[in-house]
Amino acid sequence: MEFEKAVEFLQVQGTSFVINLVAAIAIFVIGRWLAKLLHRLVTKAMKRAGTDPLVITFAGNILYALLMFAVVLAAIGQLGIQTTSLIAVIGAAGLAVGLALQGSLANFAAGVMVVLFRPYRVGDYIEGGGVAGTVEEVQIFNTELSTPDNRRVIVPNGQMLSDAITNYSSHSTRRVDLVVGVGYGDDIDTVRRVLEGVVADDARVLSDPAPNIRIGSLGDSSVNWIVRPWVNAADYWDVYWEMTEEIKRRFDREGINIPFPQRDVHVYHHGGKNETD
Known part of the structure; x- marks a missing residue:
């Protein structure tokens, strides 16, 4: 029972x-x-x-x-x-x-800070945490970046905020910084005219702010010109590469030299023996 x-x-x-x-x-x-x-x-x-x-x-x-x-x-x-x-x-x-798991909690807190203060957004090209790439996604603990050579990099949010962040997409315009060296024997006015012509002929260059073309320094082997036009951020790299190429083409046509590093050697004769400086 x-x-x-x-x-x-x-x-x-x-x-x-x-x-x-x-x-x-x-x-x-x-x-x-x-x-x-x-x-x-x-x-x-x-x-x-x-x-x-x-x-x-x-x-x-x-x-x-x-x-x-x-x-x-x-x-x-x-x-x-x-x-x-x-x-x-x-x-x-x-x-x-x-x-x-203090590190994970720190990454979560950093993720909240990213959402609140937005130092970068999805689609921005940034440099931070030792990595440069386009922001694909911001997760709870990590930020996913896509590099220019199509690599996927996952960076902890804490690491992103613990380092300096450079956001190349935060402004709609950027300045292209070119340094062009010419020989000391080349005419300054001719060089200026050629550089101004290259900048003026590029439709992607903005008129405001105005481009800046000046002699930046007198180097050991060359006179170094700075060429600084402003462009839309999306056009930055195309202008950088294509303008560099066009400057070389026009310099060749005008006979303007782009010198390579060189050193003058002076030979002195003392008592029938050659001495060099």
Whole structure:
């Protein structure tokens, strides 16, 4: 009799556990689907509102993580586990893990700082954390960059903010800085005319601010001119390379020399022996 009652009790408990387990799995599956759906809806809403892509990605990741945490707690609660005690245990464990993962927490805090102060945005070409590239995505802990040679580099947010950040895309215009060396025997007015002609003939050069063309320094072997036109940021590298090439072409046509480093050697005769300086 006692055995039959024990079997019946186990059957009832087993059936109840199976039902609760199936319900918990259903809660997890449906909750995960709803979390993804809500994540997509919120992301689309922020995009329609014109929110910065950096904020969309960062906020979306945090929202999804919080939703999944709530879904997991609901599924565990369906199994009959006391979630209040579980939360306390998770809190204590979280404190211990937090102390062990201080670097990750620092990266998370740095990610929040990036979202708040926006030293760079998605699509900006930056140099920071020892890497230069285009910002593809800002995640909770990392910033993803795409380098000019198509490499994907993941830099911790803490490393990005601990170093100087150079944002080449923050302004719509940039100044092209060229240094051109010519021989000391070349006519200054001719060189100036040629350089001004190269700059004036390039339609991508902006008139405001005006280009600056001057003698920058007198080097050991050359007279060094600075050529500094302003262009739209998107045209920077094309203007830099093509203008350098065009200057060389026109110098060749005008007979203007681009000297290479050289040294004059003077020979003196003393008592029938040659001495050099």
